[in-house]
Amino acid sequence: KQEVTQIPAALSVPEGENLVLNCSFTDSAIYNLQWFRQDPGKGLTSLLLIQSSQREQTSGRLNASLDKSSGRSTLYIAASQPGDSATYLCAVNPGGYQKVTFGIGTKLQVIP
């Protein structure tokens, strides 16, 4: 059974700082891994999807890395802004139209 863990559970940083969010998963037989953003009481906004054959994926100030063999992914946010404050979720897709498994998320607060 796939388990997804995210560390830290919460993070508070001053504006402008670079930061790293961590995600680990127990079963390395994944097809891809996706990072989502969730604002309080809202839905899931897809940020980055990284295929199991890829090592990195970038979008603007966001960079996601994947080390499938060790069961780890990181989301790097450069030059953080108050608007980045949200919960960031990691989700693992085994492919084959099976269910996606989510981590509980890291709650990020960027202080102006």
Added chain:
Amino acid sequence: EPEVTQTPSHQVTQMGQEVILRCVPISNHLYFYWYRQILGQKVEFLVSFYNNEISEKSEIFDDQFSVERPDGSNFTLKIRSTKLEDSAMYFCASTDPRGNGDEQYFGPGTRLTVT
């Protein structure tokens, strides 16, 4: 860009009442899913659906829950007799039949509040 839509955005119901949550998946998608997120907890899988059948269901998805594709566009989740613990955000997702289940596209969610 095509997207998954869900209605209503917020539903308030009394304990014991039946609710139907509606989803319109992306038009050429054939695999459909429901997930839920209780406040402060993980997003968790409920059920997957393909070719008018349930493909997989979690232990949460007991006989109080049912899913249906009543027509060519809608996908519904019914809770027969709601309980307080059913209060959650419910997300619908769909997947393109091409590829290998590459990405699930999530709707904006329906917040269900059971009083």
